[in-house]
Amino acid sequence: MIIAPSLLAGNHAAFGKDAVRASKSGADWLHLDIMDGHFVPNISFGPQVVKAIRPLSKLFFDVHLMCSKPEILLEPFAKAGADEIIIHVELGEQVEPLIWKIKNLGKKVGLAINPLTDISKVEPFLDKIDLLLVMTVNPGFGGQEFIHETLPKIQQAEAWRRQKKLRYQISVDGGINLQTAAECARAGADTFVAGTSLFGQRSLKAAVTKMRKIVNAHDPALADLKV
Numbered sequence: 001m002i003i004a005p006s007l008l009a010g011n012h013a014a015f016g017k018d019a020v021r022a023s024k025s026g027a028d029w030l031h032l033d034i035m036d037g038h039f040v041p042n043i044s045f046g047p048q049v050v051k052a053i054r055p056l057s058k059l060f061f062d063v064h065l066m067c068s069k070p071e072i073l074l075e076p077f078a079k080a081g082a083d084e085i086i087i088h089v090e091l092g093e094q095v096e097p098l099i100w101k102i103k104n105l106g107k108k109v110g111l112a113i114n115p116l117t118d119i120s121k122v123e124p125f126l127d128k129i130d131l132l133l134v135m136t137v138n139p140g141f142g143g144q145e146f147i148h149e150t151l152p153k154i155q156q157a158e159a160w161r162r163q164k165k166l167r168y169q170i171s172v173d174g175g176i177n178l179q180t181a182a183e184c185a186r187a188g189a190d191t192f193v194a195g196t197s198l199f200g201q202r203s204l205k206a207a208v209t210k211m212r213k214i215v216n217a218h219d220p221a222l223a224d225l226k227v
């Protein structure tokens, strides 16, 4: 089970400090949400920020591109220190060449799918990716409500993984808190991106520890317990 705090919910005036905080929290990855103001109606940060925080953290950098033209950004993010680059299946015909470009840069490949996109769209790519990111909110903003209708997609992704004997990770992103993380774990997710519910706590370490316990147990009832 991978816990990946999303820096989008960190303090934008102190990304370095929050990257260090995430590193010391026991989290596995740092999730970096890149928004271009076109694919989604918001702008976040770019490769320069990733490059600046790279020396401050040994965490695996999971770069999620919510961008209409990822082809111009792959190399800059690879050079800035991304370990994995996630692109969106909604880009259509561009998806396949983008996957190969990311592989050629020596990075892990992730494929994301929005809540309104049919899960069948990702099937042709499953044997070429390291991670499938099921968006559990409409991308663009942190702090939104988890969309429960996305749960069957996680189940389908897990069924395909078993049937096709593949090894891609199944990640969930958006509105993930202790309760919804447990529901996603039960549906088959193994990688949990959480912004608001982790960075919003005074102790990030305690929040990460608690989320890990809950997803390992697949039990939302534990959300009420003190750990």
Ligand code: DX5
Binding pocket: 006, 008, 009, 031, 033, 064, 137, 138, 139, 140, 141, 142, 143, 144, 173, 174, 175, 176, 193, 194, 195, 196, 197
């Ligand atoms: C949404 C982003 C998410 C976001 C999650 O567009 O892709 O990674 O940071 O934030 P929370 O956990 O606050 O919903």
Ligand code: ZN
Binding pocket: 006, 031, 032, 033, 064, 173, 193
């Ligand atoms: Zn994300």
